[in-house]
Amino acid sequence: MVTRLAAPVLLPCDLSCSVVRDGVLDIAADGRIAWCGPRSAAPALPASATVRELDGLLLPGLVNAHCHTPMTVLRGMGGDLPLMRWLTEVMWPAEAKLDASDVRAGMVLGCVEMLRAGVTTSVEMYFFTDAVTDAVLAAGSRVLLTPGIIAAPGWDRLGAWQQMLAEVSARIDADGLRHGPGERIELGYGPHAAYTLPAEALPAVAEEARERGALMHLHLAETTGEDTAQRAEYGSVPRMLAALGALRADSPGRVLAAHAVHLDAEDIALLARHRVAVAHCPGSNAKLAAGTAPVMALRRAGVPLALGTDGPASSDDLDLWAHARLAGRLARLASGNAAELTAADLLLLSTRLGAAAIGRDDLGALEPGRWADVVHVSTDDPAFLNLDDDGGLVSNLVWAGGGRLVRDVWVAGDQVLAEGEPTRVDRGQAQADARAVAARLRAS
The missing domain is CATH 2.30.40.10 (Urease, subunit C, domain 1)
Structure with a gap:
């Protein structure tokens, strides 16, 4: 029919x-x-x-290339703190109180919010994989889920990073890279960042992802203070990833770097050479005073670009159109060129080019x-x-x-x-469920 x-x-x-x-x-x-x-x-x-x-x-449908959507239940918490204090003092302690049902409630509401803005696909890094996928299937949207792999203080409650890695590989081997009606669910790998994992974890995750044709999705060079030790030893996180073998020009795989704010010319050339895509998140970068990504230099170097909202606890809204407009305005301010990132450019970054950056030629057009x-x-x-x-x-x-x-x-x-x-879930009930979680977190 x-x-x-x-x-x-x-x-x-x-x-x-x-x-x-x-x-x-x-x-x-x-x-x-x-x-x-x-x-x-x-x-x-x-x-x-x-x-x-x-x-x-x-x-x-629009493609949100970097998000932590279940954090709708954490929206507004620690909203005036810089990134590392926001993470360590507010977000991570609050997330320690979440269970699978909380994550499902946050994800359902976030899916509804994105669908109402025309966002049909989101690239997620989060935990409680079954809860996230169940929420997506309930709402009817689409997800490329990269379950978080992390070794930061407090996160050992979910197991060692090796266990997190093994679980993702086992899921892909059992269910395939994509599954669900309309292939709504795709799985990848989400090593959180170089500063939250031991050095040996990064090439280990990259190899598992390459073997399965899966996306490896990580935070990269978001702020100047996060990766001081890595920069002192390797010069930058991109150079660290290349030196460790997590990036290989002969077998690049699918790699998506979120934020990519603090890069020099050598870093940008390295990302281009290894075909690493960048999810530009101007909203959260601006709100957390993290800086502005060198978007035009990345484009000139041929680095695949997409747009992301980041999580609703850091950028607050999941309307990718608002972040596209901000990306265009920041690019024009940085270059002094009022024709930098045209409306057509921003539309394509939100659709076709965003899909291409995450390795999906079946979406975005x-x-x-x-x-x-x-x-x-x-x-x-x-x-x-x-x-x-x-x-x-x-x-x-x-x-x-x-x-x-x-x-x-x-x-x-x-x-x-x-x-x-x-059409598939009741918006009022979804809001009520998420509000109940948020109220419990604030009272505890």
Whole structure:
């Protein structure tokens, strides 16, 4: 059975960021896109097909490339502290009180929040793997989950880093890299950071990930104070990773570095040579006064880039559109160039390029064969006054519209958001469950 979505405008998010007028999108029975283009060129539909005529525009689901979504239950705690104090004095003690049901509650609410902003995929680093995946399947979104691997004080309650590593490998070997309806769940590896693991852990994790074609996702050079010892010995964390064999030019694997703020030219060249992608998180970096990543230097060097919100306890919101706008403004301030990171650039970083950075060529664009992760945005809003101008339409969407205009969302062809409300879970109940967890944490 085929479902056809029709709208006045389609934004397929091809590399030229083209605008298709009077477009249709056909979704096959397996949840993948069968056809996308102008109605005038669309193939004939079988008699059993369903057609939905929509207003506004359609675009691919956004990709949040770095997040800790279950931390919705910790939102607002320690909000005026620098990173290391925020982690050690507030976050880690609070997280020690979380159990699997708490994590599930936080993840369900976060999935709802992201879907309401048109974010269909998030790259997560967190613990209690079963709770996170159960929440994602309940809400109907999509996750690339890299369970945390850490050896920091207090985290031994979850086992040694070797045990954490072995558990991830065992899960992938048992269930495959991707599983669930519409391949909604992908597993990878989440070594937290160079400063929270012994040096031998990093190449060990990298090798397990390479063997399985899995993503290795870690925090890298977020602040100047976190990795003093590593920089003293190796010069920088990227150089440390290369020296230890965690990065190999002959077998690069899939590596995603979150933040990547404090890098010099040699570090950037090293990331490019080893094909390491960067998840740029301007919101949390700004709030924690961590600095601004050298985005334009990374782009010029050919480092794959994506955008991330980071966790809702550090950047507060999970609306990737807001972080895309901030990324553009910071890039323009840093360069003095008002054309740096255009609206089209920011849209592609949030969709097609973000998906490519995490090694997913089946997401991030409205193209045949990719999963039908689709977002319907209303243009009945003051943000859109001239719908006939292609460039202006994309600019208005990114700079003035965004998440607040999302009306409907499909993931693998299944409608998971209708008229701004989730179809699979009750938003009121999700909020109540997360509030109960937050209240208990603050009272303990």
